[in-house]
Amino acid sequence: MKTFNIAKAKKTAFYRCLLLSLLLLNTFFFNLILAQSCPANIDFESGTFSGWSCYTGSVASVAGQNVITLFNSFGPVPERQTMYGPNAGLDPYGNFPINCPNGSGHSIRLGNNTGGGQAEGISYDFVIPANRDIYSLIYHYAVVFQDPNHEESQQPRMEIEIANVTDNTVISCSSFTFFPYGSLLPGFFVSNNRTDGTPVLCKSWSAVSINLNGMAGKTIRLFFKTADCTFRRHFGYAYLDVNSECSGEFVGATYCSDDTAVNVTAPFGYQQYTWFNNNFTQVLGHSQTLVFNPPPAAGTTVAVEVVPYNGYGCLDTLYAKLIDTLTIVANAGPDEVFCSTPVQLGVNPKLGWVYSWTPSTGLNNTAISNPFASPSITSSYILTARNSGGGCLSRDTVLVHSAGLDNTMTLAGQLVYCTDSGDSTIFRVKAADSIQWYRNGIPITGAHGTEFRPVQSGSYYAMLFSFEGCSLATEKRDVLIDSPRPGIRYPLQYAVENLPMSLQARTFGTSVVWTPDNYLTNPTSVTPVFKSPVEQEYRIEITTATGCLTIDTQLVKTVKNVDIYVPTAFTPNNDGLNDLLRPTLMGVKKLNYFRVYNRWGQMMYETATERAGWDGRLRGLEQGSQVVVWTAEGLGVDGKIYMKKGTSVLVR
8 A cells, every 4th residue: 555645647748748858858967877886785696785774674554554663773684684696596475586686796584484573674875976967776676565455554654755855755656555454455466475474575677767856966866674563463574675776777788799689678667668769659669678770870769658557656758879889708707616515616697698508517507697506526618699680799707626525424233222232333434634523513533534443322423524625524323322221130039829910110211121030910911910829039130221131040939928027126327237227028919018116206317219128227326226116008919908117226
């Protein structure tokens, strides 16, 4: 939705006469225009934001008005002002080129697709030279925003303002605001990509002319802004670029003397083109490119009327004086070294030039100015450049050195093994000028060969180097080298004759086998159930994921009845013999409690864990020799509760 009144162009007879009368004046300035250049980096061609002011801020709906608040960020902010170069790909929503298709080397994106109530801006101030009464420039934009169907002041948007700062006026037909509200905007389409179900509206690259004639010496400001929806959920962003020529000239105005045809191409991005002869008495065509075959006489003047999309921009008439003074110099770029990542040859393309490369081996495209090369051997490439009309043929050569590194890493042996298995890990790489092996990102001292045998667990890879200055890493491979744990003997277990009792093996392995399998419900379980009239000793084989084997043992004795046994005396002197007072459970599958009291009835110890016991201390202090009383309660394997109490002597 536009937020200003756009002056409607009237193609009246008076208008035609006025254009014709101005043509003679404009012709006088043609040579001046052809040499005219734009302010430094207004076209982003340095690949930086030099000369531009960057802003970040927020957006809000205040009293039914959309308010964008911005602050100078003193440089681009990641994901808020983003620079793109050639081969940037396609926008994921609009499927149009991210880099402007006007022959530009760089374009920018303002904003992002994350929402959050963010707003961004970018501006450029410049002064029109005092002797330039005829001055114009063209900017290009593409827009992507969601349409959440909020109120008008709450919708995502893009705002463009072109201002004469000196006179404090806005150039209205080059300034406008886009936001969705109620219906699809002119020139927009609905994307097939809906990440959260909300429609995404897109407008592909379009051009706007800014006629600055008669403003010599004035300060002009370009100000572009984007904003999310005010509810912080939906996004809006835009792509921007400015043409590299600030004049009415365009590709094809200058052609080669040996051209067999001339293709005169008006600026990209307008909705309608109408070409005229020099006195506006004849319409020559309606497409962006006007073809002369054979070429016209040098000095022929043509005009093209450009109409922006649905009123978004200024109606303008551009002129071209065709002269046969074009020269073309092919530029294949500097010599390169190919390591593993394809290298780019040539330079940015120029509109109207035709390119071809030979040989084609190792090139991703032989018909563009700057293909990517990845030759398997050192190769020389020839670039041929000429004008679209066939003339001005020029050649240049570039040499691409191929380092020939191969980062393939092969494996012999196992990545996971146990030290007692006889297995090992051996990595091998192809030969290189130098090699360095790494473990967990740290270089391994002395490891420079094509073969390496790890002796520790870790993540391993190799860096390969060539004398040409290339370096290439292999893939990372994780190695796990394990050692078997020592076997242990489990505490003696007591079971009641012919009553089931659960046993417990250690749990660090991936498989367990109890042998013999006598009297067990499942000899491959970590917790098999034992039921027998006689005692049995078991060998427990525990195997880990690495193949390490540990052998534990377990003796199970049988008793006639469920019982809880506590020794009548203990000696907590740390000699390893009878240092703890604890119960021995016979046929008890769960200890509810074991408590120890002194002769005054004070509880000095309590536990519900079978193997724990009292060390003769109270609050860390050793207790003297004395008689203590204990009580115990447990759940028997027969499902019954058993209680027992008694006395024991603490001997110091």
